[in-house]
Amino acid sequence: MQKTLNEIAKLIDGQVIGNGDTLITGASGIREAAEGEITFLANSKYSPLMDKTHAAAIITSADAQGTAKPIIITQNPSLAFVKIISMFTPDDAGHPRGIDYTVVMGKNVSLGKDVTIGAYSVIGDNVTLGDNVIIYAGCYIGHHTKIGNQALIYPHVSIRERIRIGSGVIIHSGAVIGSDGFGFVTVKGAHHKIPQVGTVEIGDNVEIGANVTIDRARFGKTVIGRGTKIDNLVQIGHNVAIGENTLIVAQVGIAGSVIIGKNVTLGGQAGLVGHIIVGDNAIVTGQTGVAKSVPPDTMVSGYPARPFMTTQRVNASLQNLPKLFNQVKELKIRIQELEARAKDK
Secondary structure (H helix, E strand, O other): OOEEHHHHHHHHOOEEEOOOOOEEOEEOOOOOOOOOEEEEOOOHHHHHHHOOOOOOEEEEOHHHOOOOOOEEEOOOHHHHHHHHHHHHOOOOOOOOOOEOOOOEEOOOOEEOOOOEEOOOOEEOOOOEEOOOOEEOOOOEEOOOOEEOOOOEEOOOOEEOOOOEEOOOOEEOOOOEEEEOOOOEEEEOOEEEEOOOOOEEEEOOOOEEOOOOEEEOOOOOEEEEOOOOEEOOOOEEOOOOEEOOOOEEOOOOEEOOOOEEOOOOEEOOOOEEOOOOEEOOOOEEOOOOEEOOOEOOOOEEEOOOOEEHHHHHHHHHHHHOHHHHHHHHHHHHHHHHHHHHHHHHO
């Protein structure tokens, strides 16, 4: 397949600067791009690569010009490039089709149109699968679970009983949805398990990374809001409620009964104690330890979590500690010298 730069610009609602008849035969990253391919620049720190790349053209924003190569200016280069990648490199790996003969199917299972279930998967009693659901090999779907249309579940995912999963949800390998919450009562040194009888509810268009664990609620439900994206190796405790379009980066740990608002970003390895609230649009930077609630529209970092600029100032001060130590040591010597002189007088 090949397209002219003008044709691509129409597809992404962009403006061509340079030769619009330039032929494009593929798409790739700015470092990897070969001759004839188109690339993109979304981060200004990579601007020096614009003249070094072998790409024939670059998709970028209005504030990142400055190259002899033809460019397409668009408001969101990353989103525009997603469309281009889909056009030049369609998903030709292909998902499996049909229901494998090794599948173990429970009683009263309801299947939508064109459902796919891979080899050695187990589907419990009274499960409902929507249209075009794809379940790869080796998955377990517990009884009374409902999965919406066009969900994509990769190999070795375990979805426990009575779980609700929306449409367009993607769950990557090794994820466990609906495992028991971590609840015990300690009496005379013995830990007695508290039954976890709630459920998990996952909204439409959520993506859940590999080896994510989402605990069922003790009572009620653990909720993952519509459009939220969860990276690999994230732990979400029981009765957590996460709002729409939130981003959770790898290795985040969220303790039970935390309420997280809409459009929140949790950086990698952040840890949140239980029973706190993180407001809408808040940003928790990587490796932050959150021990109390975070107001909406704020950025926090550090351990314990503080306003981002406060943490920056604290860190800057820590860098000066050796210098400050030497200054204090010198001042102590000078004071001792002055005291000695005063005594001699």
